[in-house]
Amino acid sequence: MGRITLDKVTKSFGATEVIPPLDLTIEDGEFAVFVGPSGCGKSTLLRLIAGLEDVTSGTIRIDGEDATMVPPAKRGLAMVFQSYALYPHMSVRKNIAFPLRMAKMAQDEIDRRVQGAASVLNLTDYLDRRPGQLSGGQRQRVAIGRAIVREPAAFLFDEPLSNLDAALRVGMRLEISELHKRLATTMIYVTHDQVEAMTMADKIVVLRAGHIEQVGSPLELYREPRNLFVAGFIGSPKMNFIEGAEAAKHGAHTIGIRPEHIAVSESEGAWSGRVGVSEHLGSDTFFHIHDTGLAETITVRADGEVGFRHGDRIHLTPRDDVVHKFDAKGLRIA
């Protein structure tokens, strides 16, 4: 079981308050992702839950029990670090067995669990190697192995994929999601990458300057961002924001339209502009349109087959049913 509740938790380093009072509940078995730009306090929040940092005030509960003052080892949580943090002087086998050894578990039980974790993570052939002899992806798997053998109440991941190259990152992302489905254990995952957040999470927690901007499922955040910050942060390419007369037509201070919700045409449309840079991904093409009189650049996501050239004048038509409206304070208008 791993239900984690934060109740008015704050954290200050000296006079600087990095986490203002914050309430959050992560349900048992949930995959929660903390996402936000760097310096938003997401890693600090994870370290508070882990017990590696002490809260300044407030309460952390794990399965209803007050864990605020419980040392990290006794919280029943396992953590996977960005740098893997493997023990370089120990073999893979000893690395994975370490938490069990610390728990004074019987040797045959340790062996059984290490074998189990190694076969789940395809590490059986590497058990007698040192971390220095493994690739980045294998090291990350050892770090995950060290976490799963303990059968923790929850897993904490601190940007675990940011040291891997792009191809491996996608692979490991799927492996971690697969692991979550199989173990059905609570996972809290910190990342600055909104793609990781969208693809993996049951629940996304968007943070800015220690504040929670919005909590919801990936699609809730995509469809109904609560404010301009969340609207701009979730979704790739970024949502287009338009102010002024065009926004006033919708009775809003600012309107937001996602690049995939704008149709392009050579001959007719609501707006017109000149094609700037085109990014061809094969399946899709992103056009950056200038001189629309609406905003400096309007980004449009079109089919990969559409071929406009730099400087072409084209026409755009937004889908009216998915226009996001925001007031002068940047808050969503229902």
Add this chain to the structure above:
Amino acid sequence: MARAVTSRRKTINTALAWGVGLIIFFPILWTILTSFKTEGDAITYPPKFLFFDWTLENYSIVQDRSDYMRYLWNSVIIAGGSTLLGIIIAVPAAWSMAFVPSKRTKDILMWMLSTKMLPAVGVLYPIYLMFIKLGLLDTRIGLVIVLMLINLPIIVWMLYTYFKEIPGEILEAARMDGASLKEEILYVLTPMAIPGIASTILLNVILAWNEAFWTLNLTAAKAGPLTAFIASYSSPEGLFYAKLSAASTMAIAPILILGWFSQKQLVRGLTFGAVK
């Protein structure tokens, strides 16, 4: 052509390095050579370099006149004991400074090092009086304590530098894995710092072995190490250079051999982090 210049420069550099090395080594070489001369050859002018009557008589006289093994044993106990005690105290100290630093950590480190800048003779009198009161004068345990205290700042500094190189996340991982503070230091930190700890031990054994000021001033007959053994041959009734040289050679031989065999470790330890 560039290649020719490089190789000439290489030759010059090599010659220079050998020159500097020989200048540094020459006094030791001269001491060793003199130890095989007769007293007459030792003071003759112009000095004889290699062509003299080689003799071992100085060694047998020195061996007859004083108990070399007793001094050697004292040196081993004092150098080894003070280093071991220093390490036991310095490991937790360096751990706390490297991994849970406070606002004052840098100041404490500087303050500790500043004690090394104090002329030792400045505290000789109070320490001498304390030793009399505590009955530590001319005891090995007394010297172990004093040399440990003298070298502690260096031990802490060296270990602190090595520990700083160990990523904090690994220790945090150990904490998450359920290791207590003792287990964290024992199973994770110490094994990772072994090369650093080894070179710290080595350097401090050498420093303690060669330490002369305190060993000469705080010992008489019983606890004197090899430095006292050498000093006993610089007698007021006239110097016997050959015998003094034989005593010196016997005193420095063990540490010279230790240094020779561990030079790789020593150099690697001292440049740890800089050329990793």
